[in-house]
Amino acid sequence: MAERYKVVFEGAATKDFGVVGQLTKNLQNQCHLTTQAVTKMMRLAPLTVKNGVELQEAQRYQRALEAMGAKVRIELVGEDGDVTSVP
Numbered sequence: 001m002a003e004r005y006k007v008v009f010e011g012a013a014t015k016d017f018g019v020v021g022q023l024t025k026n027l028q029n030q031c032h033l034t035t036q037a038v039t040k041m042m043r044l045a046p047l048t049v050k051n052g053v054e055l056q057e058a059q060r061y062q063r064a065l066e067a068m069g070a071k072v073r074i075e076l077v078g079e080d081g082d083v084t085s086v087p
Helices: 017-030 035-044 055-068
Strands: 004-012 047-053 070-077 083-086
Touching (some): 004 017, 017 055, 055 070
Antiparallel strands (some): 004 070
16 A cells, blocks of 8 residues: 655744745645634644645645745655644
8 A cells, every 4th residue: 555644834934924824825726725724724833734645746745835834844644644744
């Protein structure tokens, strides 16, 4: 069975208000999220946004979110549910 990964949203890449504002706008526009959903997402970070996907798909999510201004990590999910960060 292929290894599975999860994509974890950690918030804005920096604490710069410009980056945070741009990330908020990007999440609203590109992910079709409401202002309330984005606010909740930022407050709850770190937050798993995708789970149980192959590495290539996890990397696509990572690149897309990072392009929006987010900090993202990918973790390997073991068969027993254990998680290992992927560099």
